[in-house]
Amino acid sequence: MQNVKSFLNSFLEYLQIEKNYSKYTIVSYTKDIEFFLAFMEAEGIETLKQVTYADTRLFLTKLHKEQYSKRSIARKISSLRSFYRYLHREQLVEQNPFALVSLPKKEQKTPRFLYEEELQQVFEVSDLTTPLGQRNQAILELMYATGIRVSECSNIQLQDLELSFQTVLINGKAKKQRYVPFGKYALHALEAYLGDGRLTLLQKGKADTKTLFLNARGGPLTNRGIRLIINKVMEQTADHIRISPHVLRHTFATHMLNHGADLRTIQELLGHENLSTTQIYTHVSKERLKSVYMDAHPRA
Structure with a gap:
């Protein structure tokens, strides 16, 4: 062998x-x-x-x-x-014996997402008078505004942000880059954090760092750190609300689709290589349409 x-x-x-x-x-x-x-x-x-x-x-x-x-x-x-x-x-074998093997159909789970009313409760948790509260709010707003993965969020550098154009350069999977826009709520949260909270946190660190989101000691915030922050926010919201970095990503895609965005645009924003990966959100949208119909139609 x-x-x-x-x-x-x-x-x-x-x-x-x-x-x-x-x-x-x-x-x-x-x-x-x-x-x-x-x-x-x-x-x-x-x-x-x-x-x-x-x-x-x-x-x-x-x-x-x-x-x-x-x-x-x-x-x-x-x-x-x-x-x-x-x-x-490489001509090391004459044939691919796995070429005709059928893959078992994956069990498609409908992505969990938050309704807009639930999301509002999430944004009311952070104490915006503290550096950590400003940081947490900026993370929540940016992740919902862009649909980025937690690993992509922790890797953002200061030079990746274009506040005047309201865009951020994201370094995604397989070193693929994409520019993603964000709205005014994320912009205001980032401006508050950059102008106040981040400066305070940076003073606690031993060395200067260009990473956007910092931990309580002034160093770069890790993937695990972001997950812990979101778990803590979850504990402070209503009992029935369960969020995670991926739930925010699902929520972004679902809300975009429900408000008229096309799948190709959502695919590009999420950094999906294949459109089939993005199409799962059409199931979410259909479920919501059915729910609204059953509640609203007199003879449903």
Whole structure:
């Protein structure tokens, strides 16, 4: 299996250098492929060239017997399909045995989002007379205004902000950049934080930093820090309101769609590579339309 390991290392280098995949994604690919290599060894399959479509069906049977979720199975098959596609491109194998394997249909969960009345309660929690309150409000307003991911929020630098144009440069997945506009509420929250709260927090730090959002010690705020802030805000709102960074992202997309934005625009703002990922929000909109209809129509 020595050649197999070298092929795997070559593929991982390709993902890192040519595809610009994150470390987390590469680790996931590695685990999925190594899992299959262990299956090959158990089945007495010595080389990647020897794997047939029948072997892939046997592999699928093993995954089902071990009660892997549909999502895990789909990810493993997708990883192996990409691996073999690379091997075929490099002429290391003659065919891709995973090319015809059907992925199990994912269970589509309707994204959770907040109604506009619920969202208003979230924006009334922070104490705007304190540096941390100003920071928290700026985070909430900006995340709802732009629909950015928590990792994208923590990575924003001062030079990424264009307050006069009300836009922010976002460094998304796979090092892809996009400009996202934001409205007056986010603008006012950012101006208050930058002109007061951030200056106070910066004085507590040991070194100057250009990261937009700072922690209580004056250093860059991490992904985990933002999640903790949002959890704390959640505890201070009504019991039935449950928010998270991703709920804010879902809320942004749902509200945009409900107020007339087209899917292509929402796709670009969210940084989705495929429109199919964005289309899940049409289900949310339809559910809301149905709910309004049932409540309002006299003969519903």
